[in-house]
Amino acid sequence: MVRVGIIGMGIRGRLYGRAVLQNPDAQLIGFAEINPKSLRDAEEFFGIKGTQDYRELLDKDIDAVIIATPDFAHTEPALAAIERGFHLMVEKPLAMNVEEAEKIVESAEKKGIKAQVAFENRWNAPFVMVRESINSGEFGDIYGMRITLNDSIYVPTQMISWASRSSPGWFLMSHCVDMALWLTKKRVKSVDARGIKNLLKKKGIDTYDMIDASLRFEDGSIAHIFSSWILPESIPYVAQFKFEIYGEKGYSNIDFTNSVITNASEKYYFAGMPTLWADIHNRLTGAPIWMLDSFIDAIENNKPIIATLEDGLETTRIVAGIHRSIEEEKEVRIY
Ligand SMILES: NC(=O)c1ccc[n+]([C@@H]2O[C@H](COP(=O)([O-])OP(=O)(O)OC[C@H]3O[C@@H](n4cnc5c(N)ncnc54)[C@H](O)[C@@H]3O)[C@@H](O)[C@H]2O)c1
Numbered sequence: 330m331v332r333v334g335i336i337g338m339g340i341r342g343r344l345y346g347r348a349v350l351q352n353p354d355a356q357l358i359g360f361a362e363i364n365p366k367s368l369r370d371a372e373e374f375f376g377i378k379g380t381q382d383y384r385e386l387l388d389k390d391i392d393a394v395i396i397a398t399p400d401f402a403h404t405e406p407a408l409a410a411i412e413r414g415f416h417l418m419v420e421k422p423l424a425m426n427v428e429e430a431e432k433i434v435e436s437a438e439k440k441g442i443k444a445q446v447a448f449e450n451r452w453n454a455p456f457v458m459v460r461e462s463i464n465s466g467e468f469g470d471i472y473g474m475r476i477t478l479n480d481s482i483y484v485p486t487q488m489i490s491w492a493s494r495s496s497p498g499w500f501l502m503s504h505c506v507d508m509a510l511w512l513t514k515k516r517v518k519s520v521d522a523r524g525i526k527n528l529l530k531k532k533g534i535d536t537y538d539m540i541d542a543s544l545r546f547e548d549g550s551i552a553h554i555f556s557s558w559i560l561p562e563s564i565p566y567v568a569q570f571k572f573e574i575y576g577e578k579g580y581s582n583i584d585f586t587n588s589v590i591t592n593a594s595e596k597y598y599f600a601g602m603p604t605l606w607a608d609i610h611n612r613l614t615g616a617p618i619w620m621l622d623s624f625i626d627a628i629e630n631n632k633p634i635i636a637t638l639e640d641g642l643e644t645t646r647i648v649a650g651i652h653r654s655i656e657e658e659k660e661v662r663i664y
């Protein structure tokens with residue numbers, strides 16, 4: 330039985346709490362949530378007393394910690410959990426700079442813990458299937474990828490309160506970069522990116538509206554990633570994800586915009602993306618749930634970790650490079 334504590338009981342933390350409850354090999358021991366109202370809500374929902382101070386949670390009798398704090402607040406609790414020798418699942422991006430990500434990787438290596446980064450698309454069925462096609466040689470060598478992952482402006486203005494301390498690069502592109510690396514097993518040599526700050530800044534959220542990045546791999550192949558955080562709210566979904574793969578012998582197109590439910594009644598609106606996760610007859614299913622199950626399985630049955638801290642560090646290197654390239658207005662080397 331893996332005894333789990335969760336730090337950060339926002340959208341993701343609460344989802345993981347529910348996933349832990351339905352996993353027969355895991356037990357939810359407690360959680361930490363800095364915001365008093367969110368703490369009360371979580372206590373009421375789970376019927377467990379939590380704490381505002383994550384250090385109190387780490388004093389409990391637990392085996393594993395899940396970190397679901399905002400992008401900028403992963404490192405400190407991650408290092409504290411590692412220090413105590415707890416197994417760890419950290420939300421993406423692992424950290425928002427390379428030094429912090431390296432420190433997490435090094436500390437975890439010393440302690441010999443099981444640690445996973447929540448790159449949930451590694452459990453997202455279309456990506457898993459396309460990866461098998463790539464591995465089987467169906468498309469030949471992969472020469473290019475064209476990836477778009479956008480959010481409705483609802484996300485940085487209403488869904489999360491900390492958008493000014495993140496960006497479409499950290500919040501969205503970290504998924505795209507991880508998928509590009511996981512699907513192709515290639516290494517990025519350099520990045521060249523551009524970004525614009527205008528609309529969100531006018532609304533008092535000082536971050537990029539959109540980022541456009543070109544990645545060059547060591548073998549000469551290329552990827553293009555575009556992420557906007559300002560799609561109008563009239564768009565009938567929160568996230569829009571399209572992923573094209575151009576190979577020597579074939580092409581693959583994964584398009585999640587067709588897998589959402591859009592209802593038209595009094596208005597036309599987004600009613601869910603059941604391919605991401607869904608509650609089916611009181612049982613949660615989908616990528617984030619299978620990812621949590623995989624983490625528990627790795628601890629309980631000594632199985633390999635599917636999205637490692639090193640993978641998280643690699644993505645942090647590239648997303649940090651994207652931001653550096655925007656600021657310096659030039660192509661920057663990763664290796
Ligand atoms: N893997 C994915 O597909 C995916 C999807 C969405 C979000 N995320 C990531 O998950 C993380 C959390 O996102 P979210 O949407 O749940 O955000 P959120 O704002 O809903 O939740 C974060 C919570 O952490 C709490 N918090 C902040 N600092 C804390 C601290 N020191 N101790 C305890 N609690 C603290 C906040 O009060 C908040 O309730 C982010 O890094 C985000 O990028 C990942």
